Amino acid sequence: MDEGYRILEHPADMxxxxxxxxxxxxxKQAALGLISIIVDPASVEPRExxxxxxxxxxxxxxxxxxxxxxLYLYDGEDFVTSTITIKKLAATELDAVLAGETVxxxxxxxxMDVKAITYHQLKVEERQNGCxxxxxxxx
Amino acid sequence: MTRLQKLDDYRYLIPKSFREGMNVEGLIFASSELxxxxxxxxTLMQVANVATLPGLxxxxxxxxDAHQGYGFAIGGVAAADIHKGVVSAGGVGFDINCxxxxxxxxxxxxxxxxxxxxxxxxxxxxxxxxxxxxGIAGGxxxxxxxxxxxxxxxxxxxxxxxxxxxxxxxxESGKIPNADPNKVSRRAKERGRDQLGTLGSGNHFVEIxxxxxxxxxxxxxxxxxxTDQIVVLIHTGSRGLGHQVCTDYLEIMQDAMRKYKxxxxxxxxxxxxxxxxxxxxxxxxxxxxANFAFANRQMITHWTRQAFGRIFGSSDLKVVYDxxxxxxxxxxxxxxxxxxxxxxxxxxxxxxxxxxxxxIPADYAEVGQPVLIPGSMGTCSYVLVGTEKAMDETxxxxxxxxxxxxxxxAAKKQITAExxxxxxxxxxxxxxxxxxxxxxxxxxxxxxxxxxxxDVVHNAxxxxxxxxxxxxxxxxx
Numbered sequence: 283m284d285e286g287y288r289i290l291e292h293p294a295d296m297x298x299x300x301x302x303x304x305x306x307x308x309x310k311q312a313a314l315g316l317i318s319i320i321v322d323p324a325s326v327e328p329r330e331x332x333x334x335x336x337x338x339x340x341x342x343x344x345x346x347x348x349x350x351x352x353l354y355l356y357d358g359e360d361f362v363t364s365t366i367t368i369k370k371l372a373a374t375e376l377d378a379v380l381a382g383e384t385v386x387x388x389x390x391x392x393x394m395d396v397k398a399i400t401y402h403q404l405k406v407e408e409r410q411n412g413c414x415x416x417x418x419x420x421x
Numbered sequence: 422m423t424r425l426q427k428l429d430d431y432r433y434l435i436p437k438s439f440r441e442g443m444n445v446e447g448l449i450f451a452s453s454e455l456x457x458x459x460x461x462x463x464t465l466m467q468v469a470n471v472a473t474l475p476g477l478x479x480x481x482x483x484x485x486d487a488h489q490g491y492g493f494a495i496g497g498v499a500a501a502d503i504h505k506g507v508v509s510a511g512g513v514g515f516d517i518n519c520x521x522x523x524x525x526x527x528x529x530x531x532x533x534x535x536x537x538x539x540x541x542x543x544x545x546x547x548x549x550x551x552x553x554x555x556g557i558a559g560g561x562x563x564x565x566x567x568x569x570x571x572x573x574x575x576x577x578x579x580x581x582x583x584x585x586x587x588x589x590x591x592x593e594s595g596k597i598p599n600a601d602p603n604k605v606s607r608r609a610k611e612r613g614r615d616q617l618g619t620l621g622s623g624n625h626f627v628e629i630x631x632x633x634x635x636x637x638x639x640x641x642x643x644x645x646x647x648t649d650q651i652v653v654l655i656h657t658g659s660r661g662l663g664h665q666v667c668t669d670y671l672e673i674m675q676d677a678m679r680k681y682k683x684x685x686x687x688x689x690x691x692x693x694x695x696x697x698x699x700x701x702x703x704x705x706x707x708x709x710x711a712n713f714a715f716a717n718r719q720m721i722t723h724w725t726r727q728a729f730g731r732i733f734g735s736s737d738l739k740v741v742y743d744x745x746x747x748x749x750x751x752x753x754x755x756x757x758x759x760x761x762x763x764x765x766x767x768x769x770x771x772x773x774x775x776x777x778x779x780x781i782p783a784d785y786a787e788v789g790q791p792v793l794i795p796g797s798m799g800t801c802s803y804v805l806v807g808t809e810k811a812m813d814e815t816x817x818x819x820x821x822x823x824x825x826x827x828x829x830x831a832a833k834k835q836i837t838a839e840x841x842x843x844x845x846x847x848x849x850x851x852x853x854x855x856x857x858x859x860x861x862x863x864x865x866x867x868x869x870x871x872x873x874x875x876d877v878v879h880n881a882x883x884x885x886x887x888x889x890x891x892x893x894x895x896x897x898x
Contacts, residue, residue, distance in 0.1 A: 291828035293462050293488045294495060320552075339675070342688070350668055357661045358611040385553060392552040393858065395622045395898075397664040398515040401671070401688035402491040420491060420515045420664070421623055421829065 283412025287315035290416065297403070297418040305341070305406070306368045308413040309348060309376070313366050316349050316399075319419065320356060322391035326364035328381030336376045341406040345415055348376055349399040357395075360385040396421060425449070425456075425465065431881035435469055435481075442686065443472040448480040450815075452877050455485050458826055458869060462489035464496075470686050471499050476506030476694075478756050478763055482815055484770050485877035486824030486869060490514070492689030495769035495825075498818045501695060503751060503762040507683065508700045509692035510670040510707075512766035514747040517666060517707055518714035519658030520592075521793045522743035523804065524722060525644075528651040528733065530631040534893065536732050540629065541853045541894045543728040548627060548721055549619040550898040551855025556618030556720070566610055567602035569617060573712030574743075577719035583726075587719065589782050591743040592772060595715040601705035605662070606669050609706075613662025613713055618720040622859055622898035625657040627725065628795075629894035630802060636886040640788040640806045644741050646888050653738060654802055654890065655721050656795050658747065659714035666710045670703045695764050704749065711748060718743055741804070742782075742791035744771050746821040754816050765816045773807035773819035773884045781807075792884050796871030797823045798852075798863050798897065799845045802890040803875045810882040819884035823871035832867035833858060845895075854897040863897065 283301045290297030296319060300311035317323055334351055338344030355361040363382035370377040385392075397420040405416045426434040428448075433456055435447030447468040451459055459465065464487050471493055472481035478500050487496030492511035501507055526533075533540065549556050561569065569576045574595025578585055588595050602610075620627065632650045635641045646652070659666075674691035677699040678684075683692060693699045722740065730736030749766045756763070774781055774790040781790040792805040800823070811817050827835075836844075838857035841864050845852055854860040878884045 289830065291830050293828055294490065294825045296829060343672075343675070347672075354608055354612065354665065358608055358665070387553050390553075393856070395552050397623075397661075398668050400491040400515075401511075401691075404688065418491065 285311055287311040289315065292418055295419055295421045297416060299414065299416040301412060301414050303412045305408060305413045306371045308415045309345065309371060310366050310368050312345065312415050312417060313349060313352050316352055316396065317363055319394055320396055321362055321393055323364055325389060325391045326362050327383055328365040329383040332361060332380045334378045334380060338374050341373060342404045344374060344376055345406055345417060346399050346401060346404065349417060352380070353396055353399060356385065362390060394421065431877050435465060440469045443469055444475070445472050445477045446480045447472050449483045449487065450877055450881050450883065451485045452873065455869065455873055455877060459487055464489050464494045467492070467494040468497060470690060471497060473686055474499065474501070474507055474509065474690065474692060475683060476502045478502050478761065479816065484820040486820045486822050486874045488824045490768065492687050493768040496820065497768045498765065498770045498815055500754065500763040500765045500816045503695055503764055506695055506764060507692035508695045508703055508749055508764055509690055509766065510667050510674055510703055511689045511691060512768055513667065513707060513749050514768050515664045515667040516658040516747055517663035518711035518745045519747045520714060520718065520743060520745040521795050522655045522718045522722065523741040523793050524653040524725065524738040525646060525741050526651045526729070526738050530649045530651060533629065533651045537629070537851055537894050540728060540732045541851055541896060543731050544627060544725060544896055545853040547724040547728050548896065550896065552622045554619050555615045560615030561617060563610060566614055569716050570602040570605060570709035570712050571600050572596055573715035574719040577716045582720045582723035587722065587740045590740040591715060592745055595719065595743065597708035597711050599705055600708035600712050602709050604702045604706040605666060605709045609662050609665035609669060612665045613660055616660040616662065617713065617717060619660060620657050620721060620898045621660055622856060624863055625898050626798065627721065627896040628654045628892045630654055630890040630892045632888050633891040634889040636888065637806065640887040643785055643788040644791055644804065644887065645739060646804065652890060653725055654793070654795055655718055657717055657721065659710040660717065662713050663710035666706045670706065673699055707749060711745060742793060744793050746771050752816065754812065763816065765818065767818055769821050770818045771821045772817055773805070773811045774817045775807045775809045775812060792819050794820060794871065794875055795822050797865040797868035798895055799848060799850045799865045799892060800871055803871065803886060804888045804890065805875065805878065805884040806887050808882055808885055811884060815883050819878050820874050823868035823874060825867055826869045827867040829862040832864050833861045835866060836861055836864050850892050850895060852895045852897065860897055
């Protein structure tokens, strides 16, 4: 399955469906989808790195925590991510390195505030030919 | 599966046979026109899902502006027995105490119109809005933020934002008493620290409006409203702090549910017993976030006054009222003939208490609580008043707005920002927006007709129309 993401519609908000040959790449694409909703990714440079380690109760929970982490780093610590490397993704654990920089309203083309990542129609599917994940955001 | 049953022109029942596990029935307030939109998405199923939560009393309700949300439908009301019931973080939502505040001026429409652009420009300069905008320079210290979470709008007044009199006209007087900042995570505080005093983006706004029609002279007089009067409507919430509180407690509740042997049909409905340590912690954190939102609207009120002062030489804007529309409140209601303490979740719904309730301002004791219903950008908004019937049927609740009818993407495809601004200007509405794409997503056609929504609550008797407000100036995040 090809790597990529697309934006899903919801009456009030937005979702992301991401695919990839494995779960790692689908999780990475979901994160890139989230970032693309917040900011124009082309305006962000990978100037500093942050390591992220997360634990979840299952793959769905881990996906929500993963995207919530990226959202928190943006909204709480003013760190916007452009490049993602997922080093390890097990059933309930994720290790990643995020590269990006401090938010600068003059440099980064900020698009929209995302309030939170929801469990609404959350999906993590491992199929024979790859993985599909989908998640809805509260805008 | 049994389908929806029409009870009368404004009420539709979801019987318990609609889905497995419903502990109570569902009830939707809608007209034959609005119910079609409601049936179009997942709203009915979400109202039925809420009805499966343990310890609910009465019915799982949805207001006529209801649309599909997360877990709970937006426009949902559900009351849980205070001893046997549960509290759900998703039942309050991410934007804790998102709400609206109405300010009234002494100005007539004709006095403000000639200087409208100057006023909007001044407000746009003075009120931080849009994606990534900060409030107080450098952000608040953690200690000071804790005072905000404890004291809400009182903190704002004590720090020079507005007058003590304002506090009399805010739900809960602008300070929910059981707030405990220690129950709010460091992360939530980090998100909120520099967002206090910001409008945000999305559907949040400040609108300059005029009173175009008065339906109820007595109530309008009590609220200080008259025809052609300039008023200001502010719509915003608890910003990143509230969003993070909900995110945090969704996790805490999901983990704790196992311990309490609660099973749910949708993960977004995660809940815990109200009296459990986790339930109480959430309510303390929720109250803290709600207080942040009260302080936020109080600061925006102050800057709005400042802008009026600079342009017109008078900053005399009085608070008519300030209501929460995402909140859980401990209240006493009549259920099945007896008086019971319940926790009322209002997820996109407004408290609508009638006259003589102790919770409402003394000035309004003989008419009832103002219920503020913002419409979509460039249409109209309403002031309603609470009724006895709302106490009987909806735990003293009513609708909260127009309700979206179209996705953001579909809304954006409908019209360009330039065309939208042009069309609104033709209608005499001037707009300042931080984001062009944000504006088109909020294009009025993306929402239901707020007048239809308000007619349903008025005709069903769960609130009564007092006045209609038409915008002339819009400031969007």
